[in-house]
Amino acid sequence: MDVDDIETIAVLGAGNMGHGIAEVAALAGFDVHLRDINEEFVQNGYDQIEWSLDKLAEKDQLSDDEADAALDRVTPIVDLEEAVADVDFVIEAVPEKMDIKQDVYRELELHAPDHAVFATNTSSLSITDLSEVTERPEQFCGMHFFNPPVRMQLVEVISGEHTDDEVLDLTEDLAEEMGKTPVRVRKDSPGFIVNRVLVPLLNEAAWLVHDDVATIDEVDATTKYDIGLPMGAFELADQVGIDVAYDVLDYMQGVLGDAYEPCPVLVEKVEAEQLGKKTGEGFYDYENGGADVPA
Ligand code: 3HC
Numbered sequence: 001m002d003v004d005d006i007e008t009i010a011v012l013g014a015g016n017m018g019h020g021i022a023e024v025a026a027l028a029g030f031d032v033h034l035r036d037i038n039e040e041f042v043q044n045g046y047d048q049i050e051w052s053l054d055k056l057a058e059k060d061q062l063s064d065d066e067a068d069a070a071l072d073r074v075t076p077i078v079d080l081e082e083a084v085a086d087v088d089f090v091i092e093a094v095p096e097k098m099d100i101k102q103d104v105y106r107e108l109e110l111h112a113p114d115h116a117v118f119a120t121n122t123s124s125l126s127i128t129d130l131s132e133v134t135e136r137p138e139q140f141c142g143m144h145f146f147n148p149p150v151r152m153q154l155v156e157v158i159s160g161e162h163t164d165d166e167v168l169d170l171t172e173d174l175a176e177e178m179g180k181t182p183v184r185v186r187k188d189s190p191g192f193i194v195n196r197v198l199v200p201l202l203n204e205a206a207w208l209v210h211d212d213v214a215t216i217d218e219v220d221a222t223t224k225y226d227i228g229l230p231m232g233a234f235e236l237a238d239q240v241g242i243d244v245a246y247d248v249l250d251y252m253q254g255v256l257g258d259a260y261e262p263c264p265v266l267v268e269k270v271e272a273e274q275l276g277k278k279t280g281e282g283f284y285d286y287e288n289g290g291a292d293v294p295a
Pocket residue numbers: 020051052053055056122123145146147148149150151152195198230231236239240244245
């Protein structure tokens with residue numbers, strides 16, 4: 001299959017990443033089936049796409065017509081069979097749990113056309129382990145976007161043990177068609193390139209606060225202004241989702257060892273369901289002023 005043969009893309013999961021990936025695909029001219037497990041989740045994802053497109057239009061990064069056309073290309077769907085029956089490419093962005101993702105792939109395999117490529121937006125999990133529950137592990141790879149997808153340029157394209165080179169080439173072409181810059185990750189390893197580097201940084205920042213070395217504000221001031229990151233470490237944890245950072249660390253600890261043990265400061269936030277921007281509160285309070293207001 002060539003990238004020109006891709007007309008319809010299913011995005012499974014309408015959350016933080018899924019809705020953003022669907023938006024990027026629709027902006028690139030693809031028909032998009034945005035699927036989640038209930039009406040509320042899928043409608044919420046659709047509403048977020050509408051919000052984001054309006055923002056881009058407000059800032060003259062898109063015309064109103066382009067924003068309307070992109071939204072028209074997104075069809076919200078709950079039924080999985082209907083969502084994937086006639087698609088050419090599937091991007092899965094469901095919660096970062098191996099068993100949840102594998103269950104989705106088992107069901108997906110029953111309904112997706114034989115030619116469709118499966119790409120997972122996992123942040124860290126093994127592409128190989130996910131691919132092996134399907135009957136098409138050679139047609140399976142990682143396609144890892146960054147949050148927020150509409151603003152972030154990079155896409156990691158990750159090979160599983162069984163992935164065909166043509167599938168990696170196709171996925172890179174697709175990323176380029178979406179206006180992104182793909183980077184190939186040749187070996188399936190926890191966290192791939194970016195999260196292997198980035199998430200331990202977030203964890204170390206949390207340990208500094210845990211050990212009373214500095215406050216959240218002080219850590220964020222140095223990471224933002226001195227290291228040169230676009231956001232402080234805690235702002236970034238709120239942006240990506242503290243639960244996502246935790247899940248990546250937990251998986252990396254299991255595979256790579258205790259150097260990746262999630263800091264209790266992160267664990268407490270996950271237990272309190274204060275997960276960052278998406279829940280309105282994480283390390284900062286987004287209901288009352290965002291990154292200027294500690295939670
Ligand atoms: N769509 C449209 N507009 C959006 C948006 C979206 N999805 N998200 C935020 N905005 C808007 C904001 O509402 C704000 O609007 P306002 O000005 O009207 O208040 C505006 O964008 C902010 O944009 P600015 O241009 O003023 O701000 P920046 O230039 O600072 O850009 C940023 C914001 C691109 C998010 C930048 O801060 C950044 O690059 N941060 C780092 C993000 C990052 O590193 N992400 C990767 C995390 S790792 C990951 O995702 C992997 C995962 O597996 C864990």
